[in-house]
Amino acid sequence: MNYDYLIVGAGLYGAIFARELTDAGKKVLVIDKRDHVAGNIYTEDVEGINVHKYGAHIFHTNDKKAWEYVTRFAAFNRYTNSPVANYKGELYSLPFNMYTFNKMWGVVTPEEAAAKIEEQRQAAGITEPKNLEEQAISLVGTDIYEKLIKGYTQKQWGRPCTELPSFIIKRLPVRLTFDNNYFNALYQGIPMGGYTKMIENMLEGIEVKLGVDYLENREELSKIAGKIVYTGPIDAYFDYKLGTLEYRSVRFETEILDKPNFQGNAVVNYTDSETPYTRIIEHKFFEFGTQDKTVISREYSSEWKKGDEPYYPVNDDKNGKLYQEYKQLADNEGNVIFGGRLGEYKYYDMDAVVIRALEMVAKEI
Numbered sequence: 377m378n379y380d381y382l383i384v385g386a387g388l389y390g391a392i393f394a395r396e397l398t399d400a401g402k403k404v405l406v407i408d409k410r411d412h413v414a415g416n417i418y419t420e421d422v423e424g425i426n427v428h429k430y431g432a433h434i435f436h437t438n439d440k441k442a443w444e445y446v447t448r449f450a451a452f453n454r455y456t457n458s459p460v461a462n463y464k465g466e467l468y469s470l471p472f473n474m475y476t477f478n479k480m481w482g483v484v485t486p487e488e489a490a491a492k493i494e495e496q497r498q499a500a501g502i503t504e505p506k507n508l509e510e511q512a513i514s515l516v517g518t519d520i521y522e523k524l525i526k527g528y529t530q531k532q533w534g535r536p537c538t539e540l541p542s543f544i545i546k547r548l549p550v551r552l553t554f555d556n557n558y559f560n561a562l563y564q565g566i567p568m569g570g571y572t573k574m575i576e577n578m579l580e581g582i583e584v585k586l587g588v589d590y591l592e593n594r595e596e597l598s599k600i601a602g603k604i605v606y607t608g609p610i611d612a613y614f615d616y617k618l619g620t621l622e623y624r625s626v627r628f629e630t631e632i633l634d635k636p637n638f639q640g641n642a643v644v645n646y647t648d649s650e651t652p653y654t655r656i657i658e659h660k661f662f663e664f665g666t667q668d669k670t671v672i673s674r675e676y677s678s679e680w681k682k683g684d685e686p687y688y689p690v691n692d693d694k695n696g697k698l699y700q701e702y703k704q705l706a707d708n709e710g711n712v713i714f715g716g717r718l719g720e721y722k723y724y725d726m727d728a729v730v731i732r733a734l735e736m737v738a739k740e741i
């Protein structure tokens with residue numbers, strides 16, 4: 377045994393584990409099958425702009441400890457996420473707030489907006505929402521559901537809203553104020569210099585081997601460390617022997633444009649069902665960039681199949697049950713800790729990953 381711990385995956389979860397174990401005096405090796413660290417929060421410099429190669433990430437949290445932890449490794453800017461929804465050329469403010477309600481219905485006061493939502497909820501006859509569609513209508517009414525939620529959600533998840541769990545839509549705030557900050561979080565921002573630099577800082581002084589696929593070299597790699605922290609897909613670890621968990625994958629079409637400003641905002645969601653992509657990200661606006669050029673990414677959502685990159689676990693009942701079966705197997709793998717969005721098959725935000733990794737590593741130490 378050359379190492380106390382082998383960490384499989386150099387993303388946020390793996391990097392925190394590596395940092396904490398190293399600081400506690402353990403000998404750690406981090407491997408990743410990609411040729412770079414930072415997992416899906418990886419950013420790459422293109423034309424002086426930090427491009428979020430695997431989708432936009434905005435750090436936000438109410439947890440002081442998580443915030444203090446990440447800010448040890450990077451200074452964060454004051455970016456506030458305020459996406460715009462584009463429905464067939466009509467622009468709406470997100471998340472759902474008084475600007476959205478005014479544009480949709482012409483209402484001016486919070487009371488008028490609340491009355492409009494209530495009227496549509498009653499007309500739809502929903503008392504206890506049982507799925508995402510009913511949850512959405514009961515939160516914001518049918519007009520907003522039809523124009524800003526239905527098409528987007530069905531593109532994003534590839535399933536009708538009636539077959540999706542309602543918790544997905546509860547991620548979005550609904551406010552009867554003119555506050556269009558997407559997140560209800562005390563702390564929010566983007567690491568200046570990019571997420572990759574932040575992860576590199578976490579991994580400073582720690583041995584990292586890139587381009588190493590754990591599952592393909594499992595036999596020899598399992599021998600080099602006493603314990604393993606595995607952050608890849610849990611079903612892949614067990615060779616899919618109980619069946620495959622479903623994931624959504626994402627494909628990005630990235631373009632460099634010879635103009636300083638394409639859409640005037642970091643995130644524009646295309647909420648109709650005809651536009652094939654879900655959103656366009658204009659990366660420079662995460663960092664108030666003033667470059668002459670701009671880089672945009674169109675985001676296309678697809679059903680994951682073997683060989684694709686998994687992004688989002690599909691946390692519905694069917695997959696939840698299968699995950700529980702895998703988890704039982706995982707609990708019996710004495711020397712392996714499963715963690716992160718893929719290892720725990722959970723739609724984690726970054727701050728939840730930080731909290732969870734710190735909690736789990738504290739137990740180890």
Ligand code: UDP
Pocket residue numbers: 461470524525526528529532544545547548645647
């Ligand atoms: N959503 C929507 N319309 C939008 C943005 C989001 O209906 O314009 C719904 C959709 O179901 C999505 C969920 O809200 O899956 C969560 O969106 P969020 O932006 O939090 O997702 P992420 O950034 O993690 O992809």
